[in-house]
Amino acid sequence: MKLIEELVGAKTIGIGGHVRPDGDCVGSVMGLYLYLKKVLPDVHVFAYLEQPAEIFRCIQNIDKLCSDFETDIQYDVFIALDCNAERLGGVEPIYERAGKRINIDHHVSNPGCGDINIIEPKKSSTCELLYELMEEDKIDEEIAKALYIGMVHDTGVFRYSNTSPRTMQIAAKLMEFGFDFSKLIDKTFYEKTYVQSQIMGRAVLESICFMDGRCIFSRVDQTMMDFYQVGPKDLDGIINQLIIVKGIECAIFMYETNPMEYKVSLRSKGKVDVAAIALKFGGGGHVRAAGCTMKGKYHDVINNLSSHIAEQLEG
Secondary structure (H helix, E strand, C coil): CCHHHHHCCCCEEEEECCCCCCHHHHHHHHHHHHHHHHHCCCCEEEEECCCCCHHHHHCCCHHHCECCCCCCCCCCEEEEECCCHHHHHHHHHHHHHCCEEEEEECCCCCCCCCCEEEECCCCCCHHHHHHHHCCHHHCCHHHHHHHHHHHHHHHCCCCCCCCCHHHHHHHHHHHCCCCCHHHHHHHHHHCCCHHHHHHHHHHHHCCEEECCCCEEEEEECHHHHHHHCCCHHHHCCHHHHHHCCCCCCEEEEEEEEECCEEEEEEEECCCCCHHHHHHHCCCEECCCEEEEEEECCHHHHHHHHHHHHHHHHHC
8 A cells, every 4th residue: 555545635644753762763753754745745744753862853854843742733644653652652642633543663562553554563664664655756865864764773774683685675775865874874873972972881881691691781870861961862772782792682771761760671682572571561662672661679670571581581
């Protein structure tokens, strides 16, 4: 199917992504926003998202994002990207009120929350899935850049197991638009500020290996974030640094969001289905990359997670 067929007759369209937006979320929301503004010039299109990290300022019209959520607005169609309704945060009431709700995602843990659900877990990213739903001849350089950024971030620069031959084919087609893909990768994925490098070094330095060296854990509390003057957006990449340690099968990274509340990221090299574990605690994701929010003392959180990890490793 082509997405545009589901939007016939709509006068107003809203687009939204999940709280704490990552590269795939930002890329898919902005890629679809730019696409719909181009192919449906007479339709009012609005995109909602929490303020993205500065690294994504290279995406055209990202300053047009709505980060103040007026919940009394009603759209003919609202499209939820890269998540289910519960993860839309302040946008959820707007989504639920829409005349038609469309949910597009690639997370295996998402059962679908729309009148129309396009959930394809075999896709590397929501950006890859969106490319398949768009008319190729309507994609331009700016749309291609947004989609490419999302694919880069959710595949770890095309090295995660979710990278398929089709993923590479689509990436190649996007690169044909001629943008500086190498610069995009460096600026949005690898480049870190000095304090971001400091907090990553601190987190790695204070990490702990357990389960006979098969699992690794690290955390950042609010005191540490205050000391380095960083926020959640500055912690990207820490979990990926932990999982590449030799001998590790599963990595856990958590940071404090409120007193006794942690945002937990999980990574696996394949022996542990971290999506199944995250789902038990109200989260979700992929077999090798997932997350959730948990409450309690940090050692209780680790104990709860590690029992499920150990069950899979020993099963």
